Amino acid sequence: MKTIGIDLGGTKMSAGLVEKSGTILEKVTVARPSDDVGMAEGPLELASKLMQSDVTGIGLGAAGLVSWPEGRLVWGPNVAGRSIPFKALLEDRFGLPAVVDNDANFAALAESRIGAARNRHTVLLVTLGTGIGGGIVIGGEIYRGASFAGEVGHMVVDVGGPRCTCGQRGCWETFASGRRLDQIARDIAATNPAGLTARLAGEGPASGTHLTEAAIQGDAQAEQSLAEMGAWLGIGLASLIALLDPHVIVVGGGVSRAGDILLEPTRRSMRAAVEGSTLRGPTSLVSAALGEDAGLVGAGLVAAELPRG
Numbered sequence: 010m011k012t013i014g015i016d017l018g019g020t021k022m023s024a025g026l027v028e029k030s031g032t033i034l035e036k037v038t039v040a041r042p043s044d045d046v047g048m049a050e051g052p053l054e055l056a057s058k059l060m061q062s063d064v065t066g067i068g069l070g071a072a073g074l075v076s077w078p079e080g081r082l083v084w085g086p087n088v089a090g091r092s093i094p095f096k097a098l099l100e101d102r103f104g105l106p107a108v109v110d111n112d113a114n115f116a117a118l119a120e121s122r123i124g125a126a127r128n129r130h131t132v133l134l135v136t137l138g139t140g141i142g143g144g145i146v147i148g149g150e151i152y153r154g155a156s157f158a159g160e161v162g163h164m165v166v167d168v169g170g171p172r173c174t175c176g177q178r179g180c181w182e183t184f185a186s187g188r189r190l191d192q193i194a195r196d197i198a199a200t201n202p203a204g205l206t207a208r209l210a211g212e213g214p215a216s217g218t219h220l221t222e223a224a225i226q227g228d229a230q231a232e233q234s235l236a237e238m239g240a241w242l243g244i245g246l247a248s249l250i251a252l253l254d255p256h257v258i259v260v261g262g263g264v265s266r267a268g269d270i271l272l273e274p275t276r277r278s279m280r281a282a283v284e285g286s287t288l289r290g291p292t293s294l295v296s297a298a299l300g301e302d303a304g305l306v307g308a309g310l311v312a313a314e315l316p317r318g
């Protein structure tokens with residue numbers, strides 16, 4: 010028995026053939042379509058590439074607001090499409106049960122089932138991708154609130170701060186995300202063309218990936234930038250601890266590749282900003298175990314539990 014898990018992210022989309030254990034048998038990744046028609050059709054095309062006769066269901070996680078249980082991508086600050094009824098589209102196309110949810114919700118579920126948060130009751134997952142995604146799993150179940158819970162990247166941390174892609178100002182992800190790190194990398198490369206970030210970028214534009222690599226190689230300026238981003242991350246996480254008091258916080262997404270260069274300053278800032286830091290036990294902050302595949306695997310795992318029509 011297999012399912013197809015699809016992850017529709019801010020810059021790319023992936024689909025995988027997923028076993029019940031969470032193992033990915035086959036995977037395809039393509040750039041995210043930039044127009045509305047491609048956004049609606051792209052994930053269906055990916056699924057058809059992997060379709061086999063023993064596939065029992067399809068799960069799709071999308072970056073953005075997904076109405077539950079209708080499975081409609083209502084709006085995504087980092088995606089072009091608007092209001093796409095993915096669950097209905099997938100079920101009509103393939104004649105199989107489908108489940109559609111926010112991508113970070115699926116990633117959180119996967120980490121809590123088979124990843125870094127196994128056997129923990131209250132789990133917060135924060136994905137540092139293009140923006141900041143969030144997923145909350147309590148007692149093995151995704152917490153959805155009325156529909157859209159876990160949109161942590163859009164908590165306002167600076168009133169009147171920088172404009173966010175969601176239209177508001179001062180959202181958490183304007184200070185700590187892949188998009189922000191790309192911006193910092195370009196600034197560093199422009200002001201210090203002889204520095205390691207600029208040299209790693211070569212002819213092309215510098216990105217967060219170059220900055221992270223420079224930091225891993227010991228470049229002080231790049232390390233400092235990641236430390237400053239970690240400080241912002243810690244401030245947001247302190248608020249989330251005040252609200253949820255999770256047993257574990259799992260950090261995933263591309264930016265988390267920096268590892269402890271980012272996470273140590275994050276832990277320090279989080280401890281400094283949290284209410285009652287000396288009274289509560291330290292909240293463990295760990296790297297995601299499933300990496301960039303968490304959303305896809307979680308979508309596949311949930312699809313495996315769908316009742317078969």
Ligand SMILES: [Zn+2]
Nearest residue numbers: 163173175180
């Ligand atoms: Zn926002």
